[in-house]
Amino acid sequence: MAHQGIYKALWLNDNDNLEVIDQRFLPFEKKTRILKTANDACEAIKDMTVRGAGVIGNVAAFGVYLAAREFAGDKSQIKQAAMNIRTSRPTAVNLMWAVDRMLNIVAQSDDVVKNCKAEAIAIADEDVLRTQKIGEIGCDIIENIMAKRKINQFNVLTHCNAGWLAILDSGSALAPIYEAQKRGIDIHVWVDETRPRNQGASLTSWELLDAGIKHTIIPDNTGGHLMQQGMVDMVITGADRVALNGDAANKIGTYLKALAAKDNDVPFYIALPISTFDFACEDGVSDIEIEIRSEDEVHLMRGIDRHGNVQDIRITPEESATINYGFDVTPARLITGLITEAGIIAPNKDAIGELK
Ligand code: MRU
Numbered sequence: 001m002a003h004q005g006i007y008k009a010l011w012l013n014d015n016d017n018l019e020v021i022d023q024r025f026l027p028f029e030k031k032t033r034i035l036k037t038a039n040d041a042c043e044a045i046k047d048m049t050v051r052g053a054g055v056i057g058n059v060a061a062f063g064v065y066l067a068a069r070e071f072a073g074d075k076s077q078i079k080q081a082a083m084n085i086r087t088s089r090p091t092a093v094n095l096m097w098a099v100d101r102m103l104n105i106v107a108q109s110d111d112v113v114k115n116c117k118a119e120a121i122a123i124a125d126e127d128v129l130r131t132q133k134i135g136e137i138g139c140d141i142i143e144n145i146m147a148k149r150k151i152n153q154f155n156v157l158t159h160c161n162a163g164w165l166a167i168l169d170s171g172s173a174l175a176p177i178y179e180a181q182k183r184g185i186d187i188h189v190w191v192d193e194t195r196p197r198n199q200g201a202s203l204t205s206w207e208l209l210d211a212g213i214k215h216t217i218i219p220d221n222t223g224g225h226l227m228q229q230g231m232v233d234m235v236i237t238g239a240d241r242v243a244l245n246g247d248a249a250n251k252i253g254t255y256l257k258a259l260a261a262k263d264n265d266v267p268f269y270i271a272l273p274i275s276t277f278d279f280a281c282e283d284g285v286s287d288i289e290i291e292i293r294s295e296d297e298v299h300l301m302r303g304i305d306r307h308g309n310v311q312d313i314r315i316t317p318e319e320s321a322t323i324n325y326g327f328d329v330t331p332a333r334l335i336t337g338l339i340t341e342a343g344i345i346a347p348n349k350d351a352i353g354e355l356k
Contacts, residue, residue, distance in 0.1 A: 004233075008021075008164075008169065009021050009023075009050065009052075009055050009058075009164060009165050009166075009168060010050065010055065010059060010062070010124075010167070010168075011308070012062070012121075013034065016069075016221075017034050017035060017036045017066075018034070018035040018036075018041065018059065018061065018062045018063075018066065019033070019034050019035075020032060020033055020035060020038075020044060020049060020050050020055075021031050021050075021165065022049050023048065023049060023050060023051055023055055023165055023203060023300075024047070024048055026165075026202055026203055026206050027202050027203070027205065027206035027209075027312060028304045028310050029310065033049050033308050035059070035062070035063070035066065036066065036102055036161070037045055037066055037067075037070050038063045038064070038066050038067035038070060038081035038082070038084070038085060038317065039081070039084075040063075040066070040069035041059050041060065041062065041063025041066060041079075041085055042063060042084050042085045042088050043186075044059060044333045045059055045060065045063075045085070045088040045089055045095070046088050046089070048197070051161075051165075051166070051199070052092075052161060052162065052165060052166020052167055052173070052238075053092035053094040053095070053119050053166065053167065053238065053239070053241075053276055054094055054127055054131075054166055054167025054168060054273065054275075054276075055165065055166055055167060055322075056088075056089060056092055056094065056095050057092070057094030057095050057097060057098035057123070057127075057275065058098065058120070058123060058124050058168060060085045060086070060088075060095050060098045060099050060225065061101070061102050061119065061124070061332070062097070062120045063085045064078065064081070064082045064085065064099060064102035064103070064106070064116055064120070065113070065116040065117045065119075065120045066082035067082060067085075068106065068112045068113045068116040068117075069113050072113075073111075073112040073113055075106055075112065075341050078106050078112065078116075081104065082099050082103055082106070083099075083103060084219045085099055086099040086100075089291060090222075090290075090291050091240045091241060091288065091290060091291045091326060091327045092222060092240035092241060092276075092288045093240065093241040093275075093276060093277075093278045094240075094273075094275050094276055097275050098123055098275075101119065101123065102116060102119055102120065105119045106130070107332040118147070124163055124168055127167060127168040127273065128169040128170075130256035130273040130274075130275075130341040131164075131167055131168065131169060131170040131171060131172060131175045131273065131339070131341075132169075132170055132175070133341040134170070134172055134175045134176070134271050134273065134339055134340065134341055135170050135175030135176050135178055135179035136179055136271075137176075137339055137340075137341075137344060138175060138176025138179065138236065138269070138271055138291055138339045139176045139177070139179035139180050139183060139185075139341060140338075141234070141267075141269065141339070141344070142154055142156075142176055142180050142185065142187070142234065142274050143183075143185070143247070144235075145233060145267065146185070149233070150256040151233065151349045152186060153186045153187075153188065154180065154187050154188070154233050154234070154293055155187075155188050155189075155190060155231055155232050155233045155234075156176075156177060156187065156188075156189050156190070156232075156233065156234050156235070156236055157189075157190040157192070157223055157226065157227075157232045157234075157235045157236075157257065157266075158173050158174070158177075158189060158190070158191060158192065158200070158204060158235070158236055158237055159192040159194060159200065159223075159237045159238065159250070159251055159253055159254050159257055160192070160194045160200055160202060160204070160238065160250065160251035160253075160254070161194070161199040161203035161204045161207070162174055162204075162237060162238025162271065163203070163204055163207040163307060164207065165203050165207060166203075166238060167238070167273070171207075171238070172238040172239070172271040172272050172273065172276075172339075173236045173237050173238045173270075174204070174207065174208075175271060176236060176271065176339070177189060177208075177213060178211065178235075179212075181211065181213055184324075187204045187213065187214065187215070188214040188215065189204075189208055189213060189214070189215040189216075190202045190215070190216055190218050190222075190223065190226060190231075190232060191205050191208070191215050191216065191217045191218065191221060192218060192220050192222075192253065193218065193219055193220055194220065194251060194253065195220055195299055196251075196297040196298045196324060198301075198302070199251065200217065200249065200261065201217050202302075205217050220253055222287075223235075223256075223257050223260055224256075224260035224263075224264075227260050227261060227263075227264040227266050228260075228264055232261075232264075232266050232268065233266070234266065234267045234268075234339075235257055235258070235261045235267070235268045235269065236269045236270075236271055236325065236339070237251075237254050237257070237269075237270055237271070238250060238270070238271055238272060239270045239271075239272040239276050240276065240327055241276060241278050241281070241284070241288050242270065242272060242276055242277050242278065242284065242338065242347075243277075243278055243281040243282065243283060243284030243287065243288060243350070244278070244279055244280075244282050244283075244352050244353060245282060245283050245284060245332055245347075245348065245349050245352075246276075246282060246284075246332030246335060246338070246346070246347025246348050246349070246352060247283065247284025247285050247288070247330065247331050247332050247347075247353075248270045248272075248329065248330045248332075248335060248338075248347070249284060249288045249290070249327045249329045249330075250270070250283060250327060250328070250330065251326070251327060251328075252305050252325050252326060252327055252328050252329050253263075253328065254327075254328060255328040255329065255331075255334075258330040258331075258335065261334070262334050267334070267336045267337075268330075268334060268335055268336050269336055269337050269338070269339050270330070270335055270337075270338050270339070270347075271339040271340075272338060272339070272340060272351045273340065273341055274340055274341060274342060274355055275351060277347060277355060279353070279355075281353070282349075284331075284332075285328045285329045285331055288327075290325050290326065290327050290328070291325070291326035291327060292323070292324060292325055292326065293323045293324045293325075293326045294324065295321075295323075295324055296312075296318065296356070297324050298323075298324050299315070299316045299318070299322060300312040300313065300314055300315070301313055301315050310353055332347035332348060335347040338352075341356060
């Protein structure tokens with residue numbers, strides 16, 4: 001069944017609390033979690049109940065609304081709660097962007113509760129439109145490559161999860177793929193497993209399976225070989241922060257895919273809404289803060305046992321050291337283009353600066 005844009009990673013429920021899909025249990029169990037307070041929103045971002053640059057921005061925005069309600073419009077308490085949310089993860093700029101937009105409303109409003117709710121909803125609604133547009137523009141690129149190369153089957157490689165679980169409502173990297181399915185294109189997706197948290201193996205595969213899109217999960221080290229063998233027509237990933245010079249931070253391992261793509265003349269695109277640009281960051285490789293996450297994510301693997309229980313099992317010697325960088329930065333020179341709602345943007349200061 002084609003992706004209809006009916007999926008939601010989060011919504012305000014009948015009690016006006018924020019209900020989110022608890023992504024920690026996918027693909028094994030579809031559970032939701034209800035967030036009633038700003039602190040609940042902050043915790044859900046920190047513990048990865050919700051993840052993906054766009055969706056953490058949305059949860060942050062609704063978190064500020066929850067703070068406004070909780071503190072009955074008291075601006076200094078709301079501000080304090082908003083700043084806690086703003087620092088809950090460091091790399092994805094949509095989080096800071098959304099909180100700053102909400103703080104602007106807090107500063108300007110008399111009816112803070114009502115206006116915060118309206119603003120959080122507006123951000124979510126805008127994301128839906130942005131990702132639809134990204135899908136259309138990205139799919140035009142797919143059609144152009146197919147026409148130029150006279151191929152009637154198309155293979156995309158993607159890394160991490162940049163689907164509707166990561167950004168409302170069509171995703172960023174997956175939006176052109178959903179659109180391709182709508183247009184009747186014969187599309188197949190190579191899904192990087194994306195160690196250590198396996199967002200590709202557990203989330204992207206789950207999304208694509210649900211939408212009926214052909215896909216194959218591959219171990220993270222397989223992409224280079226596939227590109228060498230001519231089995232990848234295009235790489236599309238999302239981004240967590242893109243600097244003014246076009247350098248793009250995305251899930252750890254993205255940089256290696258870009259290097260392999262360059263070596264094999266495979267077009268390498270990043271799909272993102274304009275809210276993922278950090279216009280204040282001049283140079284991504286040197287200036288974007290990279291989150292360092294818990295060693296447990298490397299030591300332990302989540303899976304389901306034969307009795308249907310979701311379990312974390314250790315795969316390493318307990319005493320071995322690990323390091324867990326959550327993201328890396330792909331230099332602009334390796335990126336073919338940035339697919340945004342405003343069109344395809346060249347990864348350089350002049351083109352990106354125009355979007356400010
Ligand atoms: O650590 P995560 O799962 O939040 O990382 C998510 C990614 O890196 C996505 O690729 C990125 O957010 C782009 S999708 C909006």
